[in-house]
Amino acid sequence: MLQKIDVDYNNTxxxxxxxxxxxxxxxxxxxxxxxxxxxxxxxxxxEKNKIYGLIGESGSGKTxxxxxxxxxxxxxxxxxxxxxxxxxxxxxxxxxxxRRSVQMIFQDPFAALNxxxxxxxxxxxxxxxxDITDKKEIQRLCIQALTEVxxxxxxxxxxxxxxSGGERQRICIARAxxxxxxxxxxxxxxxxxxxxxxxxxxxxxxELKEKYNTSYLFISHEINVAQKLSEQMLIMYLGKIVEVxxxxxxxxxxxxxxxxxxxxxxxxxxxxxxxxxxxxxxSALTPxxxxxxxxxxxxxxxxxxxxxxxxxxxxxxxxxxxxLYD
Amino acid sequence: MEAILRINDLYVSYFTNFGxxxxxxxxxxxxxxxEKLGVAGESGSGKSxxxxxIMRLIRPPGRIIRGAIxxxxxxxxxxxxxxxxxxxxxxxxxxFQGAMNALNPTHRVAFQIMEAIRIHEKINKxxxxxxxxNLLSLVGVDPARAKDYPFQLSGGMKQRVMIAMAIALNPSVxxxxxxxxxxxxxxxxxxLALLKELHxxxxxxxxxxxxxxxxxxxxxxxxxxxxxxQIVEQSSTKNIVQHxxxxxxxxxxxxxxxxxxxxxxxxxxxxxxxxxxxxxxxFRPRCDMASEExxxxxxxxxxxxxxxxxxxxxxxxxxxx
Numbered sequence: 001m002l003q004k005i006d007v008d009y010n011n012t013x014x015x016x017x018x019x020x021x022x023x024x025x026x027x028x029x030x031x032x033x034x035x036x037x038x039x040x041x042x043x044x045x046x047e048k049n050k051i052y053g054l055i056g057e058s059g060s061g062k063t064x065x066x067x068x069x070x071x072x073x074x075x076x077x078x079x080x081x082x083x084x085x086x087x088x089x090x091x092x093x094x095x096x097x098x099r100r101s102v103q104m105i106f107q108d109p110f111a112a113l114n115x116x117x118x119x120x121x122x123x124x125x126x127x128x129x130x131d132i133t134d135k136k137e138i139q140r141l142c143i144q145a146l147t148e149v150x151x152x153x154x155x156x157x158x159x160x161x162x163x164s165g166g167e168r169q170r171i172c173i174a175r176a177x178x179x180x181x182x183x184x185x186x187x188x189x190x191x192x193x194x195x196x197x198x199x200x201x202x203x204x205x206x207e208l209k210e211k212y213n214t215s216y217l218f219i220s221h222e223i224n225v226a227q228k229l230s231e232q233m234l235i236m237y238l239g240k241i242v243e244v245x246x247x248x249x250x251x252x253x254x255x256x257x258x259x260x261x262x263x264x265x266x267x268x269x270x271x272x273x274x275x276x277x278x279x280x281x282x283s284a285l286t287p288x289x290x291x292x293x294x295x296x297x298x299x300x301x302x303x304x305x306x307x308x309x310x311x312x313x314x315x316x317x318x319x320x321x322x323x324l325y326d
Numbered sequence: 327m328e329a330i331l332r333i334n335d336l337y338v339s340y341f342t343n344f345g346x347x348x349x350x351x352x353x354x355x356x357x358x359x360x361e362k363l364g365v366a367g368e369s370g371s372g373k374s375x376x377x378x379x380i381m382r383l384i385r386p387p388g389r390i391i392r393g394a395i396x397x398x399x400x401x402x403x404x405x406x407x408x409x410x411x412x413x414x415x416x417x418x419x420x421x422f423q424g425a426m427n428a429l430n431p432t433h434r435v436a437f438q439i440m441e442a443i444r445i446h447e448k449i450n451k452x453x454x455x456x457x458x459x460n461l462l463s464l465v466g467v468d469p470a471r472a473k474d475y476p477f478q479l480s481g482g483m484k485q486r487v488m489i490a491m492a493i494a495l496n497p498s499v500x501x502x503x504x505x506x507x508x509x510x511x512x513x514x515x516x517x518l519a520l521l522k523e524l525h526x527x528x529x530x531x532x533x534x535x536x537x538x539x540x541x542x543x544x545x546x547x548x549x550x551x552x553x554x555x556q557i558v559e560q561s562s563t564k565n566i567v568q569h570x571x572x573x574x575x576x577x578x579x580x581x582x583x584x585x586x587x588x589x590x591x592x593x594x595x596x597x598x599x600x601x602x603x604x605x606x607x608x609f610r611p612r613c614d615m616a617s618e619e620x621x622x623x624x625x626x627x628x629x630x631x632x633x634x635x636x637x638x639x640x641x642x643x644x645x646x647x
Contacts, residue, residue, distance in 0.1 A: 057510040164596040195537055195583075198592065221510065223511075267544040281480075
């Protein structure tokens, strides 16, 4: 699997080991319980100074994986290792160091900022929490963070409602950056932003990565945007990672699901090709047996319905979970 | 050819506590029978307000200030509620933005389609139900799901139900307001394919509103680009793709993420505040070509080439010389 046998801890920020996040739901009657298997046995390691693109449709569990990495979701099983220690066993100073090292940019910039606070207060809260109390220093860091996201210092006095969507998302990025984290989980940072401004936000993320050597986990449903942005792509379907590839292999998708996502973005592909893939993403409460994609796949064979395909390396750095390439 | 929907110099504003939000500012638009016209624009460009105005669904503090909307030759803005009932849904139907929330969560989907039919046609429940089932299979929803509640359906299926409801009375004009936003990429394409198929079969005219110019280029015969409440460019899809003339249209095309996606690019600045619009051309603060002349007056929408309307002084000057 993705898990390297001998992990280079100087280069690795975070390791996700066989992570499972299940949400319990009551299913027809008080004694029967079911689970929404949002993330089901996912392993990956996040290295320094790299952008990872995590792609999938809604319901594929990509957001849950992102939230688990920033400790907003407790794993049902498996671990997330930060500096060789399990996240949920971190205490005191270590925990605070983790919180400082891993930050998140949320999907909706309209909901992620406190509307009653000025930009300055929104930006400086992380500094207070991490014991930077010198007023001049706070001011300096806030202005610096604003400059990084290409906003003028006078924005500090504004309230979120005075800003446009693009500006708000920049503030959110500034807030995530202000503590100089090692990893930023960006959950669809461009999905709520106008088409004419999306490109700027993406460019900004790349620029800031170069400058601070921060890693990103870029969560998106737009496969070609992620492909442009990231060095490694992870394609997720119903809680499983189905394909992993590096960007210089990009475009050479092997898994039928990755291909479908790519076709969907490209209007030069005729509708008939897409219509051959039947149905929509099934409920994660009752995932299909065998390969989870077999209900929609046009290449499905009998073996796909009974056995789950393992994630195998087809060429260096390119992993696919599909019997077609076994 | 007589246009089926004619919008003539329409002004719509919202009178809020902060001032008058000029959402639609002198829009003139014709929709010919059988045409697929796309309206492109960012959020806040007034495209949804335009759609609601056609259905006369603008609620206070919003108001249609002046202008006329002719549907099959009759002015909707001057109709009484009673007359409107004969137009809404029967002649103009709409697929609303956000299929997730547009259905009533407390009623079964078949009931909601039947309701729309039975308000306009005097038929009994049984016939209406049969009609609803037919409509559902027409849009590709398994008729067995007719007695499901909206929460039992996926986003794509809800959107299909919305489309079934919209075509229930065989309208001559269908307005689709962002019919595919909030849906997954693959589902989006399937919904578009469905709309295309229905358009070919039922021959309605379609006004498609979207912020996604790529989608409109793929789907529509002609495109009107809106910016800050005004149409800044209108032409056939082919002209828009090959020779965009307004700098905003050119920018939108360059900022695309889908077809021809090569690098990240954005139009600088952000859309203006509709309460205090900049003097002169509204796109001027974001425009690279802008000069002093552009600040003086807002240019008119002029036909610079056959069926190619542009609202830009520079382009108009260049075309004259």
